[in-house]
Amino acid sequence: MAFWRNQKTRGWLYxxxxxxxxxxxxxxxxxxxxxxxxxxxxQSGFDFLSQPAGFAISESLFGYESTDxxxxxxxxxxxxxLKVAVVGIIxxxxxxxxxxxxxxxxxxxxxGLCLTYVEVFRNVPLLLQxxxxxxxxxxxxxxxxxxxxxxxxxxxxxxxxxxxxGDMPVKAGFGIKGGVNLSPEFFALLLGLTIYTASYIAEIVxxxxxxxxxxxxxxxxxxxxxxxxxxxxxxxxxxLRVIIPPxxxxxxxxxxxxxxxxxxxxPELVSIANTSLNQTGRAVECIAVIMAVYLTLSLLTSxxxxxxxRRSAIKER
Amino acid sequence: MVTWLRANLFNNVFNSAITVLLGTLLLYVLSQVxxxxxxxxxxxxxxxxxxxARGAGACWGVVAEKYRIIIFGRYPFExxxxxxxxxxxxxxxxxxSCVRLFWKPWLAALWVGVLVVFFILMHGGVLxxxxxxxxxxxxxxxxxxxASLSVVGAFPLAVLLALGxxxxxxxxxxxxxxxxxxxxxxxxxxxxxMASFLFPLFMPVGTSIDVLLRVLVAMILFAGAYLAxxxxxxxxxxxxxxxxxxxxLGLTYWxxxxxxxxxxxxxxxxxxxxxxxxxxxxxxxxxxxxxxxxLTGSLDLAVNSDPDWLPYKLEGYLFIAAIYxxxxxxxxxxxxxVERQVSRGKVH
Numbered sequence: 001m002a003f004w005r006n007q008k009t010r011g012w013l014y015x016x017x018x019x020x021x022x023x024x025x026x027x028x029x030x031x032x033x034x035x036x037x038x039x040x041x042x043q044s045g046f047d048f049l050s051q052p053a054g055f056a057i058s059e060s061l062f063g064y065e066s067t068d069x070x071x072x073x074x075x076x077x078x079x080x081x082l083k084v085a086v087v088g089i090i091x092x093x094x095x096x097x098x099x100x101x102x103x104x105x106x107x108x109x110x111x112g113l114c115l116t117y118v119e120v121f122r123n124v125p126l127l128l129q130x131x132x133x134x135x136x137x138x139x140x141x142x143x144x145x146x147x148x149x150x151x152x153x154x155x156x157x158x159x160x161x162x163x164x165x166g167d168m169p170v171k172a173g174f175g176i177k178g179g180v181n182l183s184p185e186f187f188a189l190l191l192g193l194t195i196y197t198a199s200y201i202a203e204i205v206x207x208x209x210x211x212x213x214x215x216x217x218x219x220x221x222x223x224x225x226x227x228x229x230x231x232x233x234x235x236x237x238x239x240l241r242v243i244i245p246p247x248x249x250x251x252x253x254x255x256x257x258x259x260x261x262x263x264x265x266x267p268e269l270v271s272i273a274n275t276s277l278n279q280t281g282r283a284v285e286c287i288a289v290i291m292a293v294y295l296t297l298s299l300l301t302s303x304x305x306x307x308x309x310r311r312s313a314i315k316e317r
Numbered sequence: 318m319v320t321w322l323r324a325n326l327f328n329n330v331f332n333s334a335i336t337v338l339l340g341t342l343l344l345y346v347l348s349q350v351x352x353x354x355x356x357x358x359x360x361x362x363x364x365x366x367x368x369x370a371r372g373a374g375a376c377w378g379v380v381a382e383k384y385r386i387i388i389f390g391r392y393p394f395e396x397x398x399x400x401x402x403x404x405x406x407x408x409x410x411x412x413x414s415c416v417r418l419f420w421k422p423w424l425a426a427l428w429v430g431v432l433v434v435f436f437i438l439m440h441g442g443v444l445x446x447x448x449x450x451x452x453x454x455x456x457x458x459x460x461x462x463x464a465s466l467s468v469v470g471a472f473p474l475a476v477l478l479a480l481g482x483x484x485x486x487x488x489x490x491x492x493x494x495x496x497x498x499x500x501x502x503x504x505x506x507x508x509x510x511m512a513s514f515l516f517p518l519f520m521p522v523g524t525s526i527d528v529l530l531r532v533l534v535a536m537i538l539f540a541g542a543y544l545a546x547x548x549x550x551x552x553x554x555x556x557x558x559x560x561x562x563x564x565x566l567g568l569t570y571w572x573x574x575x576x577x578x579x580x581x582x583x584x585x586x587x588x589x590x591x592x593x594x595x596x597x598x599x600x601x602x603x604x605x606x607x608x609x610x611x612l613t614g615s616l617d618l619a620v621n622s623d624p625d626w627l628p629y630k631l632e633g634y635l636f637i638a639a640i641y642x643x644x645x646x647x648x649x650x651x652x653x654x655v656e657r658q659v660s661r662g663k664v665h
Contacts, residue, residue, distance in 0.1 A: 015488035036518045108325040123645035124638045125602040256504035283514035290507045298502035
């Protein structure tokens with residue numbers, strides 16, 4: 001038999017060809033990029049990270065001044081991404097689970113409302129929802145001057161001010177002092193991400209609960225548990241195994257979707273990178289930073305969830 | 318009737334309380350929405366009437382005044398019958414593709430034909446039609462074009478990637494895995510940034526590619542990775558015996574995939590493919606960030622420079638939200654119907 005008829009040899013030849021093809025593409029692209037950059041006088045390298053950024057960031061977890069370096073600016077952006085992602089994930093889980101469980105209510109009003117919620121918010125693009133929430137925040141909410149607190153909470157054009165352990169927000173001049181203040185950009189983004197993702201989580205929770213065999217529920221009810229107890233102690237824990245893998249995907253989606261903040265002006269990683277890109281012209285580096293950060297976040301989350309999933313999986317003999 | 322009410326709304330004290338509370342709240346909210354959106358709303362394109370009704374009622378006049386720009390973007394006004402016709406054609410084809418009776422090889426040929434007609438109608442330059450460059454395309458035609466071309470283009474890529482990930486050859490398997498995981502790990506917006514900032518640098522010196530084409534390629538690369546995972550799910554559901562039977566019949570790899578494995582795998586994942594199409598349809602709204610004027614972008618175009626109508630942008634947003642909703646909702650209903658069809662087939 002000729003050697004090219006051999007299955008194994010052919011396998012290796014195909015793989016070698018694929019590898020060469022990919023390598024050739026990369027070399028070709030890199031070569032073009034370098035030549036283009038030379039022609040247009042674009043500088044390359046990550047040395048700009050240690051230069052002063054020169055632009056202001058409206059909010060930051062760690063103190064940031066416009067005289068700080070690009071490196072610090074990216075860090076501030078990452079902080080803002082994580083802030084909205086963590087708060088959003090907590091809120092959307094609560095809302096999503098409530099909506100998903102609501103689909104099993106005996107009350108047809110609750111069932112109908114939960115279904116309507118899911119259908120409405122899942123079928124409109126997130127970007128559009130974000131733009132709408134932002135518009136409502138900055139145009140329809142009252143000015144600080146005319147605002148009246150509701151249970152100590154101020155919801156104004158300046159954003160949301162919440163009481164925090166006895167520290168009540170009060171009006172001071174044009175702004176609000178005290179308590180926890182959320183900017184309208186952050187508030188709109190958080191609202192949009194939470195409401196949109198919750199519609200997906202609700203469906204995941206619903207199908208998770210539906211996957212638990214009927215007998216489990218009937219047995220629990222026969223034992224005299226109430227419907228609430230049955231859901232909490234019997235159905236939800238068993239549904240969790242089905243729920244967790246797609247839930248991880250939704251958490252990752254929420255984190256990735258927080259990049260849409262660039263449309264409402266919340267200074268998270270992508271909008272900082274976008275500003276830096278326009279200022280320095282170093283497109284390759286800035287986009288590489290965005291991709292590297294999101295990839296790391298994705299890999300870390302899936303590693304953690306993989307570990308958690310293995311822990312909660314059924315232990316069989 | 319009474320039994321139904323008792324069973325669904327008032328079966329115990331707690332539920333009755335919820336029904337009364339929620340019902341009152343719902344009635345209040347609905348009456349407010351009715352008042353703002355219908356009874357106090359202004360339906361004619363009259364900025365003064367809208368101004369007096371401001372705060373009390375919606376101004377749907379903004380839609381009546383600007384719908385041509387919202388739906389067709391910057392496309393020349395007199396020639397807007399062309400995108401209208403092209404979009405209707407494409408939508409008719411999409412509808413036809415939903416009917417099982419038409420799932421035949423000639424449907425693919427029809428797709429190619431209709432796309433050619435679509436481009437001739439939109440771009441012009443032949444048959445006496447004036448040329449309209451792609452930077453003037455916008456609104457709903459652009460949204461539908463981007464969504465359908467992304468999925469159609471992503472499909473062959475996704476099939477290859479899915480087969481690659483299931484392959485026995487380690488190098489090919491890892492190349493495909495790395496690609497899929499890389500794309501799925503980053504947000505679409507970064508891929509779109511890549512299309513608008515990096516693709517021009519990637520090309521040989523002196524060549525420039527149209528921005529629409531660049532964005533389309535980015536959408537295809539992105540949608541392909543997600544679609545590949547959907548198809549891989551279908552491939553994994555095929556029993557081992559099917560592969561073995563095909564191999565023992567002496568079929569080659571491509572014969573086996575093309576005639577035995579893929580037809581079965583793809584049939585089971587039609588709902589997944591539909592869901593992918595729905596999310597791609599929604600994702601097209603992001604191209605407005607890299608300055609293409611699809612529906613979301615064309616609304617900005619319509620009202621941002623017009624102070625008379627700018628205060629009623631929310632009504633404009635609600636209008637395009639309704640357009641997106643109608644499309645996505647009907648697609649998802651269709652996908653559920655297909656899912657029932659597929660699972661019904663399995664029982665027999």
